Structures are given as structure tokens and as C-alpha cells.
Amino acid sequence: MPLITLRDLYKTYHLGEVEVQVLRGISLDIAQGELVALMGASGSGKSTLMNILGCLDHPTTGEYWLEGRDVSGLSARERARVRKTTIGFVFQSFNLLARTTAVENVMMPLTYSADTLSTRDMQQRASALLQRVGLGDRLEHLPSQLSGGQQQRVAIARALVNRPRLLLADEPTGNLDSRTSEEILRMFQALNQAEGISIILVTHDSSVAQHARRIIQIHDGLVVEGAGPEAPLTTGSATPRGTA
Amino acid sequence: MKYYRTFKTALRGLRRNVLRAALTTLGIVIGVGAVIAMMEIGNGSSIAVQRTIASMGANNLMILPGTAASGGVSFGAGSVMTLTPQDADALAQNASAVGSVAPVVRARTQVVYGNRNWVPMAIYGTTPAYLQVRDWTTLAEGEAFTEREVRNASKVCLIGATLVRELFGGDSPVGKEIRIQNVAFTVIGVLERKGANMMGTDQDDVILAPWTTIKYRVTGASLANPNQSSTTTDPNAVNTLNQLYPVTQQSLYPVPSSAEQADTPQPVRFANVDQIIAAARSAPQIPAAIQQITTLLRERHHLRPGADDDFNIRDMTEITKAMTSTTELMTTLLLCVAMISLVVGGVGIMNIMLVSVTERTREIGLRMAVGAEPRDILRQFLLEAVVLCLLGGAVGILLGRSSAYLVTSLLHWPTAASVGAMITAVAVSASVGVVFGYYPAWKASRLDPIEALRYE
Numbered sequence: 001m002p003l004i005t006l007r008d009l010y011k012t013y014h015l016g017e018v019e020v021q022v023l024r025g026i027s028l029d030i031a032q033g034e035l036v037a038l039m040g041a042s043g044s045g046k047s048t049l050m051n052i053l054g055c056l057d058h059p060t061t062g063e064y065w066l067e068g069r070d071v072s073g074l075s076a077r078e079r080a081r082v083r084k085t086t087i088g089f090v091f092q093s094f095n096l097l098a099r100t101t102a103v104e105n106v107m108m109p110l111t112y113s114a115d116t117l118s119t120r121d122m123q124q125r126a127s128a129l130l131q132r133v134g135l136g137d138r139l140e141h142l143p144s145q146l147s148g149g150q151q152q153r154v155a156i157a158r159a160l161v162n163r164p165r166l167l168l169a170d171e172p173t174g175n176l177d178s179r180t181s182e183e184i185l186r187m188f189q190a191l192n193q194a195e196g197i198s199i200i201l202v203t204h205d206s207s208v209a210q211h212a213r214r215i216i217q218i219h220d221g222l223v224v225e226g227a228g229p230e231a232p233l234t235t236g237s238a239t240p241r242g243t244a
Numbered sequence: 245m246k247y248y249r250t251f252k253t254a255l256r257g258l259r260r261n262v263l264r265a266a267l268t269t270l271g272i273v274i275g276v277g278a279v280i281a282m283m284e285i286g287n288g289s290s291i292a293v294q295r296t297i298a299s300m301g302a303n304n305l306m307i308l309p310g311t312a313a314s315g316g317v318s319f320g321a322g323s324v325m326t327l328t329p330q331d332a333d334a335l336a337q338n339a340s341a342v343g344s345v346a347p348v349v350r351a352r353t354q355v356v357y358g359n360r361n362w363v364p365m366a367i368y369g370t371t372p373a374y375l376q377v378r379d380w381t382t383l384a385e386g387e388a389f390t391e392r393e394v395r396n397a398s399k400v401c402l403i404g405a406t407l408v409r410e411l412f413g414g415d416s417p418v419g420k421e422i423r424i425q426n427v428a429f430t431v432i433g434v435l436e437r438k439g440a441n442m443m444g445t446d447q448d449d450v451i452l453a454p455w456t457t458i459k460y461r462v463t464g465a466s467l468a469n470p471n472q473s474s475t476t477t478d479p480n481a482v483n484t485l486n487q488l489y490p491v492t493q494q495s496l497y498p499v500p501s502s503a504e505q506a507d508t509p510q511p512v513r514f515a516n517v518d519q520i521i522a523a524a525r526s527a528p529q530i531p532a533a534i535q536q537i538t539t540l541l542r543e544r545h546h547l548r549p550g551a552d553d554d555f556n557i558r559d560m561t562e563i564t565k566a567m568t569s570t571t572e573l574m575t576t577l578l579l580c581v582a583m584i585s586l587v588v589g590g591v592g593i594m595n596i597m598l599v600s601v602t603e604r605t606r607e608i609g610l611r612m613a614v615g616a617e618p619r620d621i622l623r624q625f626l627l628e629a630v631v632l633c634l635l636g637g638a639v640g641i642l643l644g645r646s647s648a649y650l651v652t653s654l655l656h657w658p659t660a661a662s663v664g665a666m667i668t669a670v671a672v673s674a675s676v677g678v679v680f681g682y683y684p685a686w687k688a689s690r691l692d693p694i695e696a697l698r699y700e
Binding site: 051054056057076077080081083084085088089091095097098099100104108109111112113115158162 | 249250253256259260606607609610611612613614615616617618619620693694697
């Protein structure tokens with residue numbers, strides 16, 4: 001079963017009288033365990049696509065199947081539930097809570113998703129993840145005491161704390177120097193290989209996109225390259241469920 | 245568990261900007277503090293005012309003997325003798341709404357000390373309870389007579405400030421002897437100045453003595469001749485005025501012979517009092533006290549159902565009304581002040597919460613992106629506002645109590661702690677938090693996560 005199936009996805013914004021078509025019929029498949037780069041110039045619609053993929057927004061028309069479930073028509077509350085169970089986000093600007101320690105930042109999503117977990121379990125899970133991203137000795141540090149790369153690693157740990165199947169990284173290296181970028185991208189590759197987490201890297205930088213095994217090019221709201229699943233990684237049928 | 249988590253999140257949110265949280269709460273702190281301080285000072289002065297009004301006799305009930313009527317001619321209140329000192333004792337013991345009771349025997353006659361004389365407005369024969377009834381227990385000098393002196397009909401008396409002036413010219417009268425109708429009384433105490441009553445009568449122009457002494461030694465002939473004023477002295481005594489104004493009263497009716505008396509037996513009462521004065525325990529208990537006194541006296545006087553009362557009870561409706569309306573006015577006034585300051589505080593909370601929501605738009609977007617539902621966000625911000633208000637309320641209570649304490653110790657104003665005010669303050673500050681925190685919280689929960697994440 002593919003992780004993501006998009007069929008004829010349209011997104012139209014209404015700016016007063018003017019209708020702006022941002023996505024104009026996107027169809028693509030991403031299998032479980034893929035590391036994909038979503039590339040496109042600014043204004044190409046890649047951010048809009050990422051928002052829809054991340055269940056932050058819904059398409060105007062078209063189908064979006066996530067793990068075999070049609071999520072295109074869900075309400076805001078149902079989308080929030082999908083986000084907390086399935087998707088992790090990494091942002092360009094890290095978005096860590098200021099004046100809050102690394103562990104507490106990583107624990108934050110659990111407040112909304114894991115009611116049954118005790119505070120100690122939450123702390124254990126968070127510190128294990130921070131160790132995993134190489135920050136085991138900086139658990140109690142505040143974001144202001146961490147370098148950019150370290151902050152992004154805290155953000156990655158936070159994205160992983162809900163054990164998502166899909167990690168969406170929006171320009172994860174945009175605010176980092178090239179050496180740190182390399183480290184972060186290596187970490188994504190390692191996570192993808194070791195844990196089998198599907199990762200979508202949204203970027204306009206082709207050197208970043210090179211780290212992915214497959215590149216999807218978006219131009220003017222259309223997929224121009226790489227719509228199909230990557231042959232070596234797909235397991236089982238390549239045809240998505242529910243479509244002929 | 246969920247609420248506890250949210251509570252912790254809210255607390256953490258507040259802790260990230262302690263100074264601003266503190267400044268925000270200041271509105272509520274001052275509001276609640278002002279309310280508490282006002283309530284305590286107000287309560288104190290209200291109690292003081294009530295006490296003052298009570299000392300004017302607002303709680304007092306006068307029980308007077310009933311009216312005699314003959315052939316359609318009424319002789320007015322007090323024209324029959326139906327009240328006894330035992331009635332007073334029974335009231336004191338059995339009527340729960342009645343605080344204290346004293347029988348009163350009146351006399352009006354000349355008082356002599358040395359070469360001065362004076363006719364006081366009132367000479368009351370009574371018991372020590374009279375001072376409690378009239379709220380007059382503090383004496384300017386000396387001490388009150390006792391129950392034992394009442395039983396012994398001791399010749400002791402307390403005199404009012406006017407008598408001190410008129411008879412003693414301001415000298416200390418304690419231990420001196422004055423003569424009331426040629427009976428020598430030792431002055432054992434001086435009543436504190438009370439001034440004129442509401443009708444303008446000088447209340448200090450009074451002598452208090454045991455009722456037994458007044459009854460048996462001073463007005464011994466009162467049953468035979470109730471008109472005290474006309475028999476100021478023994479007509480046989482040496483007094484040149486006797487020739488000018490004959491005071492001997494001629495009997496209108498022939499004295500009944502012993503045979504006639506035996507034929508028409510009269511119920512024998514050993515002692516009557518002119519009136520009984522009672523104090524209800526508090527102003528609201530006055531109706532209950534009247535009810536109990538009526539029931540008890542009817543029973544004691546063996547009145548059949550349907551028969552008229554052989555006594556009258558009077559209360560001080562006018563003064564009581566003044567008292568309750570004063571208290572009500574004060575309470576309402578304070579409540580208004582309280583409400584205004586709390587609303588101002590609440591607007592402050594709303595203002596800062598709105599700023600906080602705007603400032604934390606990205607944080608809200610992030611929380612939504614990681615899976616917070618709109619109602620999670622709503623709950624978090626609402627709880628932040630409520631926690632802020634409750635903390636403010638708690639600090640405000642401390643502030644209010646300590647300022648009330650300062651007012652008491654520095655200005656010597658009376659204050660009274662009010663638990664009700666504290667509970668109200670906490671409840672009101674929590675509801676201020678909910679009411680004024682709801683709009684910002686709702687606004688936060690309606691944010692679009694995409695826009696919120698992009699917000700700079």
C-alpha cells in the first residue's frame with residue numbers, strides 16, 4: 001500500500017474577485033519508506049502542496065489518500081488528529097518554544113497526543129530521541145543556548161516524538177551553513193534508512209535535493225518530473241488503492 | 245490528567261513572561277485587594293454604626309400594662325397593673341429571641357443633696373439587667389448595683405451625668421448620699437453620658453436604683469395613689485409649701501370596710517412593676533421576640549384564647565428602619581465599587597491576552613501543526629487567563645487583608661474580616677478570567693495553522 005496517493009489535485013485561492021489557481025491537477029504516488037525531495041521555484045505551488053500533504057490545508061478538488069484513507073474532505077479537527085498520529089513537521093525556522101528547555105520542547109506534542117502517558121514516560125521518550133539526534137548532553141539547554149544545527153536537531157526530535165510515518169521538512173537547511181546542512185541531511189538519510197520513515201524534503205536548492213533518492217519537480221502547479229514511485233524501493237503493487 | 249497537563253502548559257506559558265504576567269495581574273490584584281479592603285473597612289464601620297444605633301435603643305421593646313376601661317372610657321396605657329417582676333424573670337429565661345430583660349418601676353420626685361435639689365426626669369427602679377438592655381454597661385465612675393442589692397432593697401443608686409452637674413457641681417458623687425423623698429441613697433456609680441434621645445429628652449437626667457428599694461421605700465403608697473407627682477412629700481412633714489399647695493389627695497370613694505373587702509376578693513399581687521423593658525438579640529429578631537413575649541405573658545396571665553392582651557408591646561420601628569436602610573445602602577455602595585474595579589481589571593486581562601495571542605501566533609501555529617485541536621488551544625489560553633486571575637485574586641486577598649490591618653492599626657478604624665468577601669473575590673476573579681479570557685482564547689483557536697506558522 002502506498003503511503004501517499006494524489007489524484008487530480010486542484011487548489012484555488014480566491015483573492016477578492018480574482019481566482020488564483022495554485023495547483024492545477026497534481027497526481028503523484030509516494031511509497032512507504034521513500035526519501036523524496038519536492039523541488040520548485042518560489043511561486044511554483046510547492047508550499048501549497050506541502051501544506052496539503054501535511055494535512056494543514058485541504059484541496060479544492062481532487063483526492064488525497066494517506067495510508068489508504070481519503071483525507072481530502074476532513075474537518076479541521078479530524079485533520080489535527082491525522083497530524084498528531086501520522087505526520088511530523090520540521091520547519092526552516094526551527095520554531096522552538098523560547099525559554100523552554102530542549103526536553104520540554106520535544107515533549108510538547110505529547111501534551112496533545114498522549115493523554116495516557118505519565119510525565120516520566122514522556123520525559124524518557126523525549127530524552128531518548130534527543131540522544132538519538134546527538135544532543136544527549138544538552139537536555140536542559142534553552143534554544144538560545146544552542147547553535148542553529150543543534151536547534152534543528154531538537155526540532156527533528158520533536159517531529160519524531162509522536163512516532164510518525166511521514167516526516168515533512170520545509171526547507172530544513174534554509175537557515176543553516178553548508179556544513180551543518182550536510183549533517184542534518186545525513187541525519188534525515190539515516191532516519192529514513194534505519195527507521196523506514198518516509199521523508200519529504202521541500203526545497204528549492206538542488207544540492208539539498210541531491211540527498212533524496214527521488215526528486216519531484218513542481219512547476220506552475222503541475223508535476224513536471226518524478227511523479228511515479230521510485231522503482232527499486234516500491235514494494236508490492238504500484239497502482240494506488242481505490243483508483244483504476 | 246488532560247486538564248492537569250493543560251494546566252501545566254498554561255502555567256509554563258505564563259512563566260515564560262513572568263514580568264508581563266505580573267503586570268497583567270496587577271489590575272486584578274488591585275481590584276480584588278480594593279474589594280477586600282473596602283469590604284472589611286465597610287463591614288467594620290457598618291458594625292460600628294449598627295452598634296451606635298443599637299445603643300439608641302433600636303432593639304428595645306417596651307412592655308407596658310394593659311388598658312383599663314370602664315363604661316367606654318379608656319384610661320390609657322398603663323392604667324392597670326398586670327406586670328410583675330416574675331414576668332421579667334420568666335421572659336429572660338424562656339424567650340430565646342430576647343437578650344436581656346429588666347423590670348422598671350418609675351418614680352418622679354425631688355432629689356436632695358446638701359443644699360441643692362433637683363427633680364430628675366426619671367427615677368427608675370430596676371435590676372442590673374437594665375444596663376444591658378439599654379447598652380449602657382460602661383460606667384463613667386464607680387460600679388453598678390447587683391442582684392443581691394435588688395433582693396435586699398439596698399439604698400444604693402446610679403446617677404446620670406446631668407445629676408452630677410446639678411447636685412454635685414461636677415464633684416465626684418461616688419460614696420455620697422442623696423435623699424429621694426427623705427430616703428438616703430448612697431451613690432455607687434455614675435452612668436456614662438448618653439445625651440438626648442431621638443425625641444430630645446435628656447437621657448442623662450436619670451437615677452437608677454434597685455426596683456425593690458424604689459417600690460417599697462420611695463413609692464410605698466403607689467398602689468393606693470398612683471399619681472406620684474402630687475405626693476412629693478409626706479404631708480405631715482415640715483414644708484412651708486404645704487400650706488400653699490395642698491398635696492393631700494382626697495379619696496373620691498369611701499374606704500371599703502373589712503366586710504366589703506372580704507365579700508369582693510381581689511387577686512392578690514405582691515408586687516407590680518410599671519413596665520418591663522427587653523432587648524431583642526438583634527434587630528432582625530425583633531418580630532420573633534414580640535411573638536415569644538406575647539405567648540409567654542398570655543400564658544403567665546392565664547388569658548383565654550380570644551381574650552385581649554392585658555399588656556402592650558412597643559418597638560422602635562422607626563429606628564430599626566433607619567438602621568437596616570443604612571446597612572443596605574453601605575453594602576450596595578461597596579458592591580458597586582467592587583464591581584467597577586474588577587471589570588477594569590478584567591479588561592486589562594483581556595487586553596494582555598489579546599497581545600499575547602498575537603505575539604504567540606507562531607507558537608499557536610506550531611502547536612496546531614503538531615496536532616493540537618482548536619479546543620486544546622482554546623482550553624490552554626482560557627486556563628492561562630483563569631490562572632492569572634486566580635493568582636491575582638489570591639495576592640489581592642493578601643493585599644486587601646494587610647491594608648485593612650494597616651488601616652486598623654494606623655487610623656484606628658474598625659474593620660471586620662469577611663470570609664464571604666474572600667470567597668466572592670475568588671469566584672469573581674475566576675469568572676472575570678473566563679469571561680475576559682474567552683474572546684482571546686477563541687481567537688487563538690480559530691487561527692489558521694498555515695497563516696499562523698508564516699506570521700512574522
